[in-house]
Amino acid sequence: MARLKDVAQAAGVSIATxxxxxxxxxxxxxxxERRVLEAIARLGYHPNPHAQSLRTxxxxxxxxxxxxxxxxxxxALVQAVExxxxxxxxxxxxxxxxxxxxxxxxxxxxxxxxxVAGVIWVPVADRGTANGHFPIVTVDRPVxxxxxxxxxxRQGGALVAQHAFDLGHRRVGLxxxxxxxxxxxxxxxxxxxxxxGRLDVVWEREVPFSSxxxxxxVARLAEPECTLVACANDAVAVGVLRALRSAxxxxxxxxxxxxxxxxxxxxxxEPALTTVRQPLGALGADAVTMLQxxxxxxxxxxxxxxxxxxxxxxxxxxxxxxxxxAGDDARTRPRxxxxxxxxxxxxxxxxxxxxxxxxxxxx
Amino acid sequence: MARLKDVAQAAGVSIATxxxxxxxxxxxxxxxERRVLEAIARLGYHPNPHAQSLRTxxxxxxxxxxxxxxxxxxxALVQAVExxxxxxxxxxxxxxxxxxxxxxxxxxxxxxxxxVAGVIWVPVADRGTANGHFPIVTVDRPVxxxxxxxxxxRQGGALVAQHAFDLGHRRVGLxxxxxxxxxxxxxxxxxxxxxxGRLDVVWEREVPFSSxxxxxxVARLAEPECTLVACANDAVAVGVLRALRSAxxxxxxxxxxxxxxxxxxxxxxEPALTTVRQPLGALGADAVTMLQxxxxxxxxxxxxxxxxxxxxxxxxxxxxxxxxxAGDDARTRPRxxxxxxxxxxxxxxxxxxxxxxxxxxxx
DNA sequence: CACGCCTGGTTAAACGTTTAACCACTCGTT
DNA sequence: AACGAGTGGTTAAACGTTTAACCAGGCGTG
Numbered sequence: 001m002a003r004l005k006d007v008a009q010a011a012g013v014s015i016a017t018x019x020x021x022x023x024x025x026x027x028x029x030x031x032x033e034r035r036v037l038e039a040i041a042r043l044g045y046h047p048n049p050h051a052q053s054l055r056t057x058x059x060x061x062x063x064x065x066x067x068x069x070x071x072x073x074x075x076a077l078v079q080a081v082e083x084x085x086x087x088x089x090x091x092x093x094x095x096x097x098x099x100x101x102x103x104x105x106x107x108x109x110x111x112x113x114x115x116v117a118g119v120i121w122v123p124v125a126d127r128g129t130a131n132g133h134f135p136i137v138t139v140d141r142p143v144x145x146x147x148x149x150x151x152x153x154r155q156g157g158a159l160v161a162q163h164a165f166d167l168g169h170r171r172v173g174l175x176x177x178x179x180x181x182x183x184x185x186x187x188x189x190x191x192x193x194x195x196x197g198r199l200d201v202v203w204e205r206e207v208p209f210s211s212x213x214x215x216x217x218v219a220r221l222a223e224p225e226c227t228l229v230a231c232a233n234d235a236v237a238v239g240v241l242r243a244l245r246s247a248x249x250x251x252x253x254x255x256x257x258x259x260x261x262x263x264x265x266x267x268x269x270e271p272a273l274t275t276v277r278q279p280l281g282a283l284g285a286d287a288v289t290m291l292q293x294x295x296x297x298x299x300x301x302x303x304x305x306x307x308x309x310x311x312x313x314x315x316x317x318x319x320x321x322x323x324x325x326a327g328d329d330a331r332t333r334p335r336x337x338x339x340x341x342x343x344x345x346x347x348x349x350x351x352x353x354x355x356x357x358x359x360x361x362x363x
Numbered sequence: 364m365a366r367l368k369d370v371a372q373a374a375g376v377s378i379a380t381x382x383x384x385x386x387x388x389x390x391x392x393x394x395x396e397r398r399v400l401e402a403i404a405r406l407g408y409h410p411n412p413h414a415q416s417l418r419t420x421x422x423x424x425x426x427x428x429x430x431x432x433x434x435x436x437x438x439a440l441v442q443a444v445e446x447x448x449x450x451x452x453x454x455x456x457x458x459x460x461x462x463x464x465x466x467x468x469x470x471x472x473x474x475x476x477x478x479v480a481g482v483i484w485v486p487v488a489d490r491g492t493a494n495g496h497f498p499i500v501t502v503d504r505p506v507x508x509x510x511x512x513x514x515x516x517r518q519g520g521a522l523v524a525q526h527a528f529d530l531g532h533r534r535v536g537l538x539x540x541x542x543x544x545x546x547x548x549x550x551x552x553x554x555x556x557x558x559x560g561r562l563d564v565v566w567e568r569e570v571p572f573s574s575x576x577x578x579x580x581v582a583r584l585a586e587p588e589c590t591l592v593a594c595a596n597d598a599v600a601v602g603v604l605r606a607l608r609s610a611x612x613x614x615x616x617x618x619x620x621x622x623x624x625x626x627x628x629x630x631x632x633e634p635a636l637t638t639v640r641q642p643l644g645a646l647g648a649d650a651v652t653m654l655q656x657x658x659x660x661x662x663x664x665x666x667x668x669x670x671x672x673x674x675x676x677x678x679x680x681x682x683x684x685x686x687x688x689a690g691d692d693a694r695t696r697p698r699x700x701x702x703x704x705x706x707x708x709x710x711x712x713x714x715x716x717x718x719x720x721x722x723x724x725x726x
Numbered sequence: 727c728a729c730g731c732c733t734g735g736t737t738a739a740a741c742g743t744t745t746a747a748c749c750a751c752t753c754g755t756t
Numbered sequence: 757a758a759c760g761a762g763t764g765g766t767t768a769a770a771c772g773t774t775t776a777a778c779c780a781g782g783c784g785t786g
Contacts, residue, residue: 003772014736019774026775029734046476050416051772054741059413061456069442072435072627079432082459086470091477093424094457096445107449113409114454211631238631245633264435265628268574268601270608366742377766382744389745392764414742417771 002043010039022047053115062291063093063111063119065104072263073280074122077139080284081120088292090117097124118291120284121146125180135294139287141182142304147294149287149305151278153183156309157190159276160230160258163311165198168319169228169256174204175217175240177232184209184232187260191230202226211239222247224255227320234259234266237273237316252318262312271315279307365406373402385410412454416478425654426456426474426482428467435626436643437485440502443647444483451655453480460487481654483647484509488543498657502650504545505667510657512650512668514641516546519672520553522639523593523621526674528561531682532591532619537567538580538603540595547572547595550623554593565589574602585610587618590683597622597629600636604679615681625675634678642670 008015013032020026021036028036039045053059062085066074082092093116097104104124111119111134118135123143135147142148164172174191177184195201202225205217209232213221221229221243231237237259241251249255251271259266262277286305294300371378376395383389384399391399402408416422425448429437445455456479460467467487474482474497481498486506498510505511527535537554540547558564565588568580572595576584584592584606594600600622604614612618614634622629625640649668657663 005772015773016736016738016775017734020735023774027734032734048417048772049477050413050422051741052774053413054411054417054743054771055773055775057741064457069438069445070627072438075432075435075438078457079459079461082432082457083461086458086473091456091473092458093454094427094441094445095449095455096442098442098446110449110454114412235631241633263628264433265626265631268628268632270604270633368742378743379745379766379768380764383765386744390764395764411742414771415744417741417773418743418745420771 001048002045003048004045006043007036007039007045010043011035057115058117059115060089061091061093061114061116062288063095063107063114063116063121065095065097065107065111065119066122067097067104067124068099069096072265073140073261073278076264076280077122077284080281081288084285084288088288090288099124101125118295120287120291135291135298137287137291137294139283145302147290147303147305149283149290149307150183151283151309152306153186153309154190154193156260156276156278157187157192158194159190159309159311160260161191161194161199163258163274163313163317164228164230164256165195167228167256167317169199169226170320171200171202171226171228173220173224173226173229174201175213175229175231175236176204176206177209177236179206187232207232207236209233209235211235211242213239213243218243218246222249224249226255228256228258228317231257231259234261234263234273234275237275238269241269241271241316252316253321256317256320258317266312267314274314274317275312277310277312279309282307364411365408366411367408369406370399370402370408373406374398420478421480422478423452424454424456424477424479425651426458426470426477426479426484428458428460428470428474428482429485430460430467430487431462432459435628436503436624436641439627439643440485440647443644444651447648447651451651453651462487464488481658483650483654498654498661500650500654500657502646508665510653510666510668512646512653512670513546514646514672515669516549516672517553517556519623519639519641520550520555521557522553522672522674523623524554524557524562526621526637526676526680527591527593527619528558530591530619530680532562532589533683534563534565534589534591536583536587536589536592537564538570538576538592538594538599539567540570540572540599542569550595570595570599572596572598574598574605576602576606581606581609585612587612589618591619591621591680593621595623597624597626597636597638600638600679601632604632604634615679616684619680619683621680629675630677637677637680638675640673640675642672645670 004015004018008018011018011032013036017028017032018036018040021028021033049060062081064078064081066078069075069078078094085092093111093114095107095110097107101124108119108121116134118137120139121136122139123141137147137149139149140151142150172195174188176188179185179188192201203220205220207213207217213236221240229240231240237257240257244251244255244257251257257273259273259275262275266273266275286307290303290305367378367381371381374381374395376399380391380395381399381403384391384396412423425444427441427444429441432438432441441457448455456474456477458470458473460470464487471482479497481500483502484499485502486504500510500512502512503514505513535558537551539551542548542551555564566583568583570576570580576599584603592603594603600620603620607614607618607620614620620636622636622638625638629636629638649670653666653668
């Protein structure tokens with residue numbers, strides 16, 4: 001492969017000059033610049049990243065550390081991160097913590113050793129496992145000391161309460177996620193706040209993020225005493241769908257179900273899940289631009305960016321039959337204008353309206 | 364960070380000696396080795412990978428290039444690849460081709476520039492885009508010149524035919540995938556071969572890997588004239604499920620459906636999909652060991668490893684009502700011993716019985 | 727006109743390894 | 757006793773960059 005030396009020789013110039021035109025470090029005569037550029041193109045020269053890293057002490061590589069790649073939340077995220085990192089001339093070192101704090105710490109150490117320019121980190125738990133000494137931006141699960149980009153879970157919770165109300169529901173059940181996870185806690189808060197005074201939350205239960213529901217929950221679902229159940233998660237929602245089905249309750253005719261996340265298969269279950277979509281693509285893209293900002297100015301206090309979420313209406317939630325008004329068909333009824341989003345608790349962020357990533361399953 | 368020099372100084376020895384004990388390059392006195400090791404431990408020394416790469420011309424890094432991370436096929440694969448690469452002391456550079464040959468070629472070039480030790484490559488198409496000059500093992504979509512590890516799609520096809528027959532089906536429909544993809548072609552071949560003389564394939568249609576079925580197919584599904592439809596894919600299987608449902612045909616009571624891939628949500632659709640599972644974890648792990656073998660002996664002719672697949676019985680396929688024999692209940696009927704797998708066309712591989720990765724969705 | 731100052735370029739050191747070449751010994755042989 | 761062959765260690769070069777230090781000439785200024 002062509003080295004700096006070869007280019008210099010071909011252009012009849014010293015290697016320092018070539019380096020300077022490459023990095024714009026120093027001014028050069030237009031004529032010389034032309035010769036150098038021409039030589040570079042002709043030889044197909046690309047700098048050796050290892051030599052660069054050795055010399056400068058940092059690489060043009062980002063690290064991405066996620067708790068568990070098979071969690072459907074992540075693929076879209078890493079895709080977005082990789083794409084925008086690559087667009088900015090950075091490669092991506094991806095590591096999977098396998099949901100273990102130990103493997104996570106090891107991964108962080110490895111990345112430090114690789115002199116990554118910075119890492120994008122989705123911590124396995126919110127234990128503030130601060131570590132090595134490079135720029136970090138966390139995604140989805142903020143760690144106090146670092147930058148963070150998160151979806152507006154609180155707004156998401158509010159959105160489902162609002163939607164339930166708009167559809168005409170009054171008595172609802174709530175299956176909230178593990179209180180220990182900030183995301184779950186915020187969804188719950190947002191839901192409860194928006195429900196206050198309008199929705200009667202006839203029962204609430206904290207469940208793990210899984211479609212295997214605790215027995216008491218499936219029992220309760222057989223006699224729901226509500227017309228809609230709001231779920232912590234799309235996975236939880238399919239658990240609910242199952243329980244409802246085996247209790248011979250029809251969705252959404254008898255009870256509506258709303259999920260959270262809009263995982264790729266949310267459209268594949270029966271009935272297709274009404275849910276709230278996290279802007280995974282934007283989350284990833286903004287994480288890397290945030291990381292670059294952090295690298296550019298390391299001294300700034302930790303920033304937080306909160307991106308808006310979006311309610312996706314599909315078939316699992318509809319107007320409750322009990323209050324259906326004659327002549328007012330759900331199909332033809334004009335939808336109320338989408339509820340204006342209340343700013344969340346951490347309004348640092350200015351989410352852009354970037355369209356969500358389109359993902360599609362195949363072969 | 365501690366450098367070789369520091370270790371040498373601390374151990375009262377030259378840097379060459381430290382390097383030698385690190386790499387086992389040359390014999391050293393036990394006493395000296397002890398001192399060096401102690402110094403290394405005390406200083407928490409880790410070699411600078413960039414210096415190593417610069418000197419040796421190759422890095423302890425593998426590349427992984429996939430066509431599209433949001434394809435549910437891949438997350439489990441990259442997880443397995445990352446885990447086993449890491450276990451062998453290698454980091455992983457992940458790139459996503461976004462299903463574009465152009466981005467794929469660019470990614471390959473970047474990896475070459477990064478002096479990766481080798482790359483694991485799932486080509487976007489089977490166009491033999493041979494390229495850079497480093498060890499490559501392809502996964503799922505073999506390219507003539509390189510090593511390959513693939514799932515036994517042919518056997519998979521045979522498995523579904525066999526299963527259909529065992530359940531008592533005789534008239535079946537086949538929705539095969541794009542003939543241009545080797546995997547789809549092999550599934551079809553295997554299916555047809557195993558069906559020959561036992562199953563009546565009343566219709567066949569080639570469809571894209573998508574749950575949006577062509578109109579004529581959904582029309583056909585309204586009057587299926589068969590008791591089971593074998594699908595190219597889990598995605599097309601859910602398309603079939605939908606079509607059947609809107610034709611008021613009950614699955615599996617009136618018509619059975621079998622998918623392919625066992626995507627993570629195959630258990631979430633209604634009814635849960637009977638399908639064939641690809642050993643994604645083993646595929647990934649074997650790909651990296653194969654890559655290491657290739658690196659160790661570059662002169663060997665291209666190898667091919669074919670891993671067995673597994674039929675996952677869930678609820679979408681059952682005995683056809685039409686031929687149910689009195690007293691012979693599907694629940695109690697002894698299942699025939701699992702069909703012995705016929706060796707596939709490329710029997711180079713000796714798939715090990717490694718258990719497939721357990722993947723689970725959460726928050 | 728001599729001086730200092732830009733301007734555009736070169737030389738050489740340094741980053742942290744690996745590894746070939748070299749060297750001082752100790753042994754076993756003759 | 758002299759020699760050759762290990763044995764266990766060191767010295768120094770090289771990998772391909774970046775960048776500080778240096779330098780030659782042109783030019784406005786006193």
